[in-house]
Amino acid sequence: xxxxxxxxxxxxxxxxxxxxxxxxxxxxxxxxxxxxxxxxxxxxxxxxxxxxxxxxxxxxxxxxxxxxxxxxxxxxxxxxxxxxxxxxxxxxxxxxxxxxxxxxxxxxxxxxxxxxxxxxxxxxxxxxxxxxxxxxxxxxxxxxxxxxxxxxxxxxxxxxxxxxxxxxxxxxxxxxxxxxxxxxxxxxxxxxxxxxxxxxxxxxxxxxxxxxxxxxxxxxxxxxxxxxxxxxxxxxxxxxxxxxxxxxxxxxxxxxxxxxxxxxxxxxxxxxxxxxxxxxxxxxxxxxxxxxxxxxxxxxxxxxxxxxxxxxxxxxxxxxxxxxxxxxxxxxxxxxxxxxxxx
Amino acid sequence: xxxxxxxxxxxxxxxxxxxxxxxxxxxxxxxxxxxxxxxxxxxxxxxxxxxxxxxxxxxxxxxxxxxxxxxxxxxxxxxxxxxxxxxxxxxxxxxxxxxxxxxxxxxxxxxxxxxxxxxxxxxxxxxxxxxxxxxxxxxxxxxxxxxxxxxxxxxxxxxxxxxxxxxxxxxxxxxxxxxxxxxxxxxxxxxxxxxxxxxxxxxxxxxxxxxxxxxxxxxxxxxxxxxxxxxxxxxxxxxxxxxxxxxxxxxxxxxxxxxxxxxxxxxxxxxxxxxxxxxxxxxxxxxxxxxxxxxxxxxxxxxxxxxxxxxxxxxxxxxxxxxxxxxxxxxxxxxxxxxxxxx
Numbered sequence: 001x002x003x004x005x006x007x008x009x010x011x012x013x014x015x016x017x018x019x020x021x022x023x024x025x026x027x028x029x030x031x032x033x034x035x036x037x038x039x040x041x042x043x044x045x046x047x048x049x050x051x052x053x054x055x056x057x058x059x060x061x062x063x064x065x066x067x068x069x070x071x072x073x074x075x076x077x078x079x080x081x082x083x084x085x086x087x088x089x090x091x092x093x094x095x096x097x098x099x100x101x102x103x104x105x106x107x108x109x110x111x112x113x114x115x116x117x118x119x120x121x122x123x124x125x126x127x128x129x130x131x132x133x134x135x136x137x138x139x140x141x142x143x144x145x146x147x148x149x150x151x152x153x154x155x156x157x158x159x160x161x162x163x164x165x166x167x168x169x170x171x172x173x174x175x176x177x178x179x180x181x182x183x184x185x186x187x188x189x190x191x192x193x194x195x196x197x198x199x200x201x202x203x204x205x206x207x208x209x210x211x212x213x214x215x216x217x218x219x220x221x222x223x224x225x226x227x228x229x230x231x232x233x234x235x236x237x238x239x240x241x242x243x244x245x246x247x248x249x250x251x252x253x254x255x256x257x258x259x260x261x262x263x264x265x266x267x268x269x270x271x272x273x274x275x276x277x278x279x280x281x282x283x284x285x286x287x288x289x290x291x292x293x294x295x296x297x298x299x300x301x302x303x304x305x306x307x308x309x310x311x312x313x314x315x316x317x318x319x320x321x322x323x324x325x326x327x328x329x330x331x332x333x334x335x336x337x338x339x340x341x342x343x
Numbered sequence: 344x345x346x347x348x349x350x351x352x353x354x355x356x357x358x359x360x361x362x363x364x365x366x367x368x369x370x371x372x373x374x375x376x377x378x379x380x381x382x383x384x385x386x387x388x389x390x391x392x393x394x395x396x397x398x399x400x401x402x403x404x405x406x407x408x409x410x411x412x413x414x415x416x417x418x419x420x421x422x423x424x425x426x427x428x429x430x431x432x433x434x435x436x437x438x439x440x441x442x443x444x445x446x447x448x449x450x451x452x453x454x455x456x457x458x459x460x461x462x463x464x465x466x467x468x469x470x471x472x473x474x475x476x477x478x479x480x481x482x483x484x485x486x487x488x489x490x491x492x493x494x495x496x497x498x499x500x501x502x503x504x505x506x507x508x509x510x511x512x513x514x515x516x517x518x519x520x521x522x523x524x525x526x527x528x529x530x531x532x533x534x535x536x537x538x539x540x541x542x543x544x545x546x547x548x549x550x551x552x553x554x555x556x557x558x559x560x561x562x563x564x565x566x567x568x569x570x571x572x573x574x575x576x577x578x579x580x581x582x583x584x585x586x587x588x589x590x591x592x593x594x595x596x597x598x599x600x601x602x603x604x605x606x607x608x609x610x611x612x613x614x615x616x617x618x619x620x621x622x623x624x625x626x627x628x629x630x631x632x633x634x635x636x637x638x639x640x641x642x643x644x645x646x647x648x649x650x651x652x653x654x655x656x657x658x659x660x661x662x663x664x665x666x667x668x669x670x671x672x673x674x675x676x677x678x679x680x681x682x683x684x685x686x
Contacts (some may be wrong), residue, residue, distance in 0.1 A: 013648060017507050151649050155503030161496030163673040164360045165666065288655070291634055300657075305356060305666040306494050308657040312631070314643075316650060323508065323648040330506040340345040 001105045002091035003036035005202075006119055006146075008057045008312050009322035010091070015050045017326065025333045032083035033076055034063045035105075037092060042067035043079040073105065075111045087332070089325065090118035094205065096137050096215050099126040108143060110134045115336075117328040119146035119321055129232045135184035141332050146324030148174060148220045149297050152313040156331065158227055166304025167228045169268035174220040175296040176316075177204045177211035178243055178263040183293060185248055186255035202318075203295055213242035217278040224299070225267035231274040240275035246280060262292075268302075344448045345434035346379035348545075349489075351400045351463055352665035353434070358393045360669065368676045375426035376419055378448075380435060385410035386422040387674045416448065420455045430675070433461035437548065439558050442469040451484060458679075460671040462489035462664055468562035472575045484675050488666030491517060491563045492640050495656040498570055503546065509647025510571045514610035517563040519638040519659075520547045520554035521586055521606040526636060528591055529598035542553065545661075546638055556585035557621040560608050564619050567642070568610035574617040582620035589623055601628050605635070611645075612634050 012254075014021075014029060021027050030047040044067045050054070056063060070076050077088070088109035092102050099122025106123045109116050111134065118124065123131065124144050135142040145155045158167075173179055177198045184194035198204040205211050218238040225233050243251075243263055254261050259282040267276035283289045288310050292298045300310045313320065357364075357372060364370050373390040387410045391399070399406060413419050431452035435445050442465025447465045452459050454477060461467065466474065469488050478485040488498045501510075516522055520541045527537035541547040541554075548554050561581040568576050586594075586606055595657070597604050602625040610619035626632045631653050635641045643653040656663065 020507050087573040123579060153500060156504040157496060157500065160672065161672055163677075164363050165670070271645055288634055288657075291631055305669070306656075306663055309495055310653075310655040310657065312653040312655070313649075314631075314651040314653065320649055326648070327504065327506055327508070334506075 001088065002093070002120075003034050003039070003063060003101070004091065004093065005318055006325070007034075007089070007091045007319050009318045010325045011050070011053050011057055012106030013319065013322045013326055014329075015054045017280060018050055021330075021333075023289070027172075027333060030084070032080040033067070036063060039063055041070050041073070041076040043070055043076065043083070044068075045079070045083050057235050077108055077114070081112060081114070085114065087115045087117065087329070088314040090116060090123070091118050091325070092120060094120055094122045094216075096122065096205075096210055096219070099123045103127060106131060106142070107134065107340070110138055110140060110321075113138050113140060115140045115332050116142045117325055117332070118142075119325055121147045121216070121219045121223060125222040128223060128226050133341050141335065143328035143331060145328050146263070146321045147223050149299065149311075149313050150316045150320035151322070151327055152311060152316075153298075153327065154224070154299060154306070154311060155227055156327065157311070162301075162303070162306065165306050167269065168302045170224060170228060170266065170299055170301050170302060171289070172221075172224065172265045172299035173262055173285055173289055173292050173297050174224070174265045174299070175211050175214070175217040175263055176297055177208065178214070178217070179292065179297075180295060181208075181212060182243065182251055182261055183265070186260060187252045191248065201295070203206045208321040209242075209244070213244055214240045214278040215242075216265060217263055221265040221267060221276050221278055225274060225276045228267070228301070229269040229274045231269070233274060233276060237276070239275075239279070241277075241279040243280050254282050259283060260290075262289060264289070344378040344431065344445070345436070345463075345534070346377050346382070346406060346608070347434065347436065348661050349664050350377075350434045352661045353432070353668045354396050354400050355663045356662065356669055357672075358397045361393055364673075364676075367413070370676060373427070373635055375423040375428040376410070378419060378435075379406060380527065382406055384413045384419040386413055386419065386426070388405055388426050390426050390555070390608045409512045416451055420451055420457070424455060424457070428457060428670070430458045430460065433459060433463050433466070434668070435463055437465050437559075437562075439465065439548075439553050446470060449474060449485070450477065453481055453483060456481050456483060458483045458540050458675050459485045460668055460675070461485075461487050462668055464490045464559070464562045464566060468470075468565040468578045471566065478548070484678065486671035486674060487566070488671050489664045490566050492642065492654075492656050493659045493663035494665070494667030494670055495640075495654060495659075495663070496670065497567070497642060497654060499670065500654070501570055505644075505646070505649065508602070508649050510612065510644065511647060512645045513567060513571060513609065513642055514632070514645075515564075515567065515608045515642035516605055516632060516635050516640050517567070517608045517642070518554050518557070518560040518606055519640055520551065521557070521560070522640075523638060524551075524555060525586065525594055525606070529603060534591065543606060544638070552585075552587070556587055557583045558585075558607060560606055560621040564608040564621055567608070568617060568619045570611045571610070571644070572617045574612070576617060576619060580619070582618075582622070584620075584622040586623050597625050601635075602626060605632060607632070 033043045102120045103123040181194040218240045264281040376386045445463045446466040524537040561583045607624040
């Protein structure tokens with residue numbers, strides 16, 4: 001589901017790893033259907049090979065041509081399963097209000113016994129615990145590494161490499177649009193000019209205020225918080241303040257004083273109570289966050305047993321999001337090498 | 344094997360997680376023997392509970408009291424196995440020349456069908472590939488997260504969270520003693536004073552020149568290189584240059600120019616050929632390495648699919664090394680929940 005930039009980059013990346021996938025897992029991925037917001041739902045009863053799928057991407061051919069259109073999600077899932085599908089990739093564009101229709105896509109796929117990988121923050125932010133329970137019940141996996149900091153292994157780090165570490169808190173820069181807009185204003189841009197620049201490089205959401213008012217950061221903060229602390233916050237429980245109230249003069253004065261504003265996410269667990277917030281803060285000169293310029297994102301974890309550690313993703317591009325999807329796919333394969341649906 | 348600071352910190356950490364281990368894996372760890380450089384090999388045929396072991400640590404009681412001394416490693420391993428041991432912890436002090444006797448401890452334990460966790464760089468730097476093959480043959484695990492950057496999940500990150508990422512190169516500050524000594528000299532210390540300070544905070548090796556001449560960094564570089572690139576370098580194949588040739592004036596002039604010297608590790612794979620080096624380099628003002636002050640260590644990975652990412656371990660203490668051992672133990676438990684030796 002979703003046939004935009006991320007899906008296309010992922011198909012190419014997957015094709016580039018096809019020999020490794022075959023050698024390590026004996027798997028040759030095929031595509032049994034593509035759902036596109038503009039072109040609807042198309043099934044390929046004979047499945048597309050990866051080569052055919054990459055050709056579709058590269059020629060820009062109509063996804064309908066080699067397939068059969070269907071109207072309803074249930075038909076799409078049933079038709080996909082009939083052609084052997086064991087996995088749904090949910091890569092549609094975020095709808096920040098309630099995470100739909102991606103949430104329905106994921107819920108339906110899990111209930112049909114498909115594994116799911118998503119790069120879409122919405123469904124996770126609104127329903128992570130319920131979706132993970134559904135996946136567990138169906139004995140399939142739901143993976144979502146790319147929802148936060150693209151493919152940088154933050155979700156998987158927490159799951160696989162920091163067991164019983166005693167997570168205490170985190171501080172992070174998770175919304176690159178707002179950081180970049182602040183930086184451009186510091187360098188003399190107008191607000192409109194800074195937003196235009198962020199849109200040009202393709203990182204801003206369709207409505208830039210969704211970034212600048214902190215909604216994107218609040219969703220990511222929700223996912224990180226719930227993943228690290230095993231909690232059940234919803235985005236509305238994240239205290240949220242965007243950069244709207246900061247004047248150009250405020251922004252430039254703070255930067256000139258060596259303590260620039262950035263839109264900071266924080267979460268913590270204390271005496272079993274989990275809280276999280278998103279708000280503009282002045283970054284002091286000795287703060288590790290000073291290193292995150294441009295589109296670089298960063299998170300510092302505070303733990304009981306490992307003290308503090310920081311992960312930085314430098315200047316990510318589209319490929320990094322696609323890689324997160326690939327790494328999720330390999331994680332699923334490792335735990336279920338035949339990747340056959342259990343029911 | 345090894346009953347120094349790390350072993351003692353680990354026993355306390357393990358005890359603090361005993362409820363979680365019981366709840367998640369149904370496991371209650373016991374100790375069937377302790378080997379100490381000064382006190383020899385002691386077996387506990389009735390095994391020590393974790394509470395008894397922590398009491399030994401806290402009272403400083405003689406490890407012989409509750410046990411039976413043996414002379415030979417083979418007796419120690421056989422006696423441990425007879426009491427139910429499934430795991431050897433190798434936490435002795437590094438012998439930089441050839442990694443012995445730790446290498447023999449690990450090799451013998453693996454051959455006897457024990458899982459092994461080590462925080463000792465030597466055996467891994469000299470024989471990682473051979474030891475991993477021995478472990479595989481015996482269907483046991485050899486884990487070594489704490490050999491580099493303590494418990495920061497670098498080894499496990501590579502193994503579990505960055506599959507098929509296309510590792511290209513890394514740059515790192517892995518030896519904190521040399522970085523701290525350089526920093527103290529920049530601030531006006533003499534070389535002897537700086538070394539004394541590093542020894543006081545307990546991070547320098549017994550012979551500080553082992554750090555300052557780059558031997559420690561070369562070993563860690565060997566392990567990181569072989570882990571990331573699946574290669575078989577030995578420490579002598581790492582081009583090594585320490586900070587011995589830098590004068591105090593050189594060091595201070597570079598720092599005053601905003602480009603301080605640090606002992607940098609680098610490794611890369613290019614057209615299938617793997618190379619690695621350790622040498623003092625001037626760190627430019629825009630380099631992420633500038634953030635690593637004090638005992639903070641840092642690594643930047645360059646990858647094909649995920650671009651560049653940096654991991655920073657801030658001001659580690661003993662606990663971080665102990666945590667790496669615990670995380671390795673949990674990794675083994677996850678893959679073998681009953682933790683029974685296969686033969």
